[in-house]
Amino acid sequence: MKLCPKCGEVGEFYSGDGWCKTCTGIRNRQWAIENPDKIKDRQLRRTYGITLEDYAALLDQQGGVCRLCGKPPSKKSLHVDHCHESGKIRGLLCSKCNTALGLANDSPDLLRRIRTARRAATLGRAQLAPGQAQEQRQRQSPERHRQQRRSVDRGYRGN
DSSP, X not given: OEEOTTTOOEEOBOTTOSSBHHHHHHHHHHHHHHOHHHHHHHHXXXXXXXXXXXXXXXXXXXXXXXXXXXXXXXXXXXXXXXXXXXXXXXXXXXXXXXXXXXXXXXXXXXXXXXXXXXXXXXXXXXXOOTTHHHHHHHHSOHHHHHHHHHHHHHTSOOO
């Protein structure tokens, strides 16, 4: 334990730093408040390999809006969407779109099925999962099932 030249207290020190841990923390927090662009630039470089200028250019290229929904960012900046396997940057997304992609595990197959189900629901047709169609047919009366089969065989659907 030694005496901190900043606060005059005896305390713990980081190796190579002249101030105690408390004073160093206060100094670092103050620097971060005064330099948010440097913090953002450092985070972008470390995480995605791009600079703050690259981010700004991408944002400008997208017209300042989310790549998927087209809405401007709320209070937070847009998230960098990237492939977790290759690291390739795909664009900037709002929090909701970024979360949706994350919950879908970036699976193109799952996203296609979601889109198909949503389209079917919008058009008023229920999209049944594999196996559900067979269960639904089994619940129908045998006569109703025969009527549907005959109409399909004739090439039209009658009620």
